[in-house]
Amino acid sequence: MKLTQQEVEHIATLARLRLTDAEKEKYAGQLSGILDYMDKLGTVDTSAIEPTSQVTGLTNITREDSAENSGIADELVACAPSSRDGFVSIPKIFENK
């Protein structure tokens, strides 16, 4: 599998990564090599094999859907690059009509 520079650009866009031209070229080569190695997975017939996503045997661990006071709300908000009145402040996502 040879990834083109365009494919690398597309993946980077999906992943919200900005790559320099040098990085694009480097990753195109490296990712192609890595994906070539992964081809060995295709050598085994797994059509009858159940996938394993985790090994705990646990399913659906839930708790009461009720709010608990962390006691550190202000400190958590203070970790944000920008905050106002106890809220994390982020740039506008929607424009007012």
Added chain:
Amino acid sequence: MAELNKLTLLEAFAGLREGKFTSRELTQDCFDQIKKLDDKVKAFITLNEDEALAQADAFDAKFKAGESLSPLAGIPVIIKDIFCTTGLKTTAASKILADYVPPFDADTIKRLRDEGAVFLGKVNMDEFAMGGSTENSGFFPTRNPWDLERVPGGSSGGSAAALAADMGIYALGTDTGGSIREPASFCGVSGLKVSYGRVSRYGVMAMTSSLDTIGPFAKSVEDIALILKYIAGRDVKDSTTPDVVVDDYSEEIKKDIKGLKVGLPKEYFVEGMDAGVRDRVLEAAKKFEEMGAEIIDISLPHTDLAVAAYYIICPCEVSSNMARYDGMRYGLSKRDGDLLSIYLNSRAEGLGAEVKRRIMIGTYALSAGYYDAYYKKAMQIRTLVRQDFDEAFKDVDVILTPVAPAPAYKLGEKIGDPLKMYLEDVFTIPASLAGLCGLVVPAGFSENLPVGIQILGKRFDEKTVLRVGHQYQLVTDWHKSKPNLS
């Protein structure tokens, strides 16, 4: 008394109880060692001297007042910089978290704090635990105390290197595909990867959530048995921790290993591996036989596919876990432009090459049209690898293997070739995919570099691997060898 930093946990515990020295003296000796040697080893990202000495003084005051105290109380621990520590910078060795100070403790940290442990500081690692040499740190590489031109292994390289250099009494690390076991082997210390779910990951930066585990490094297996008792068990804040009984490890390890069945998998003795590594493992097998165990040849036929499956599963989960570093709630934020450019610029500047590489592989493997060929396929291979072990454990109690194909390599030797670096994990990854526990103990040297052996056990059977390791350390002295650093 000099050089208290060289003590094991149990020795330090005994000395404190007998009043031979204070926790302040013990802690001060650790900082003296750090100041003497860390310019060379480069293990620490952040020192926690003020708080540590206050924690030590608190122990000394309580001890003087005759209070009942935990065996871990007053004893200095080295912490991988991936565990959140209240009020103490926690970077995951990433520029994107270079200034992050968490307002809460990881579960393991909280447990140790409650026991009265002394926190020396935070040590280096591969960024977000992605790597096997600690060269992927966003700040600086750490060096192997046995040979400063060589890597300490990774990703928990700072923990292993600092402990091998006696900068503390024990250390905490994390292991996803070998990140405790490989550095333990490279640096000549003991290290335990616990079964998946044995220790809570709450407050530890997630890398590959279906594989990440937390465990201790120590100067003896006896020490590990003691530590594990305090950090293992169910945590409501980590829903992957089942309610499985926590054994009395310190008692269990006292039993001998007569009649124990030890499997030796043929797939782990491959062409091209270092002769010293192979010989040390076979010598250990012979030693186990002398101790009364039975060595049984076994086969784990899907071993060869494990690395490929892992390096699909891991990047896929990485691409998802790293999405949180978006410059909005914490960490580096380049606020110059619209929302999209904040994402792009913060991540471009904050994340290192290996992290970006894994995000890219994962994003590709999970993108439309490729899911079945890569991610689903890898999860199916994971089933086959797991079944290999389940079958083998019908006939044996533990499995003995090498840890890495060769001892510690030189800095810069593999960093330019990511695939070569991934293949270093060939002997540690299969047990990770199966969620098993694995103990590494020092077993000798290959051309003056430490070599560990790996003892794999069934899920939640830490007591048996620790027992094998401890019994081995009763009849060998490899774990007492120290690097010559001055």
